[in-house]
Amino acid sequence: MDNSGECCSTQLIDGDGVFNVDGLENFIKEVKLRECGLSYAVVSIMGPQSSGKSTLLNHLFRTNFREMDAFKGRSQTTKGIWLAKGADIEPCTLVMDLEGTGGRERGEDNTAFEKQSALFALAVSDIVLINMWCHDIGRERAANKPLLKTVFQVMMRLFSPRKTTLLFVIRDKTRTPLENLEPVVREDVQKIWDNVPKPQAHKETPLSEFFNVEVTALSSYEEKEEQFKEQVAILRQWFFHSIAPGGLVGDRTGVVPASGFSFSAQQMWKDIKENKDLHLPAHEVMVxxxxxxxxxxxxxxxxxxxxxxxxxxxxxxxxxxxxxxxxxxxxxxxxxxxxxxxxxxxxxxxxxxxxxxxxxxxxxxxxxxxxxxxxxxxxxxxxxxxxxxxLNGGKQFSMAAHDCTQSYVALFDKGCADAVIEKAKWDTSRAREKLRHDIDAHVASVCAAKLSELTKAYKAKLNVALSGQVETHLEEADNETWSDIRELISHETRLAVTGFSGALSGFELDEQRKENMLSAIKDHARGIVEAKARERAGRVLALMKARFTTLFRPDAGSMWTGREDIEEINKRARSASLKLLSVMAAVRLDDERDNIEKTLSVALLDTRSTATDGSITTVDPLASNTWEGIPSSKTLITPARCKLLWKQFVGKTRRIVTLAKSAQEANRRERRERRLRDGMLLALTGASGLADLGGAVLR
Structure with missing residues (x-):
């Protein structure tokens, strides 16, 4: 036991594989490990002999493991496994320094202790530092690959695997960036794991379930000592609060309580020592x-x-x-x-x-x-x-698409066959599928554009065929207006659908899509009529006035002679204007039967009272926003709106009637005055003749 400052250390297992039970118990008492509960961490290091493991641990954890004297040559410094407590680190961190691998002292074929100590380190440690030379990355022996293969395999058989962090420390880093070295190390570890035989329960278990892999790199201690120390100082921070969430082993599992650490470690070493299946590849295989x-x-x-x-x-x-x-x-x-x-x-x-x-x-x-x-x-x-x-050459769309697709997919297949690498068994079907997808997408895009052009062309034809004639029918507004419009739309739609259907035959459309497009043409024709009807309905007052003005005139000539029945002429003109209003009131494209004209006539032209007794209230048939039997979507002018328009119409035409009556009355007066003058003249002429006759007689 060596106590200097806060560091306390002991040899846990000697070079002959003997477990130092008493030394461990004294160590545990000295560092008060049993008081820690689960709040402690175990760190170990493995790697080639003379690779600076002890030096790294001493700088990293401020321990006092024995270090090699570089001036005395490279030789085995650490024998067995040594244990120390890291200084000034929370939580309590136990550090194990393992004997280096590949030492000539044990001989090239006597690697049992290397395997045993490595397996022990993996079994008891939360964090295992794997010390490796930068220039040896990728080499089996130097990178501890065979050793890791064996301990992975045996550990899974001997122990219940726990979550351990493997921290690969690349020593004497060259100019090669860490980001280039790290993937190689991770790939090597993954391959080792993938190739290790596993129990049935862990056949599909990923490496990440049992191990976290971290990689770092340090400069040469001998050549760049200050830079090395700075890097180690940064690395030391990784071990503070290592067991907290987000720490190096924040997700560790299977932690042994501190009070059971001694017994657990002894039992693990006993199991490892007694196992006879641990073996490394023969020397010639390694070479x-x-x-x-x-x-x-x-x-x-x-x-x-x-x-x-x-x-x-x-x-x-x-x-x-x-x-x-x-x-x-x-x-x-x-x-x-x-x-x-x-x-x-x-x-x-x-x-x-x-x-x-x-x-x-x-x-x-x-x-x-x-x-x-x-x-x-x-x-x-x-x-x-x-x-x-x-297509520009007049080839049918579906035929052009089919022929071109077959031809150019075959051309692609030939290009792929020429580009194939002999030893590779790579599948080119995905690239082929992408080409087919791109071709199909282009064909679909062109098809959509062509169909859109066709649709626009036939809609334009319908616009030309229907617009003018529908306007004429609506403005003439007689009893056959909507019947004539229905016949017109049926005829023109039939012609358009027949032509459009023929044009679509070259596209090989499914029946449903074709039917939808033909329906769209039919709907467009109805839409033209409805749009024209709504447009004319918006100008109905002006149209009614124009019709009234046209029809309200003398029967002969352009002058009111006074002999015309103005009221009758007014009645006829208003009736014709009301006809126009009734025609414009709703769209009748489905041969609907309605009483709009009758309702308007009764309400607006029939001046007879519907009530014979003042006690009876008259119901206004136009006090509504809907027509009986006409859906609101087909209503262009509501009953209430018709009533308002009629009132405005009467107001605008009343002066015309008044002026006509005044003109008629003036003409009558003029005729009477003319007759009177003519009578007086006749009378005067008659009196003068009699006087002349009397004078002649007297003479």
Missing amino acids: ATVRCEEIAHQKYSSFTENEDWGSIEEALHLGPVFGKKVSSSIEACLSGYDSEAVYFDESVRSSKQKQLEEKLLQLVKPAFQSVLEHIGCETLDKFKEAFDKA
């Missing part, structure tokens, strides 16, 4: 693994840096060239790998070659997809051009 990975990495780098690959990327628009060149380059890369790796373990060599092939294919896959996309765009452009040309 083959490391060397084949180096060869594969070298070939992959050469492939990406090759000038041919750059030229291929620039020639994406040349599908056949792309497929042949990429296939040739990949084959050359794999052949080069085979030549250099031929003497290594066959299973390892084949496995790494397969991984290299997968990486190469993944590298070129985005470019392949770009080629497919380019072929698809070119094919679509050619289709559009050919389709428009066929």
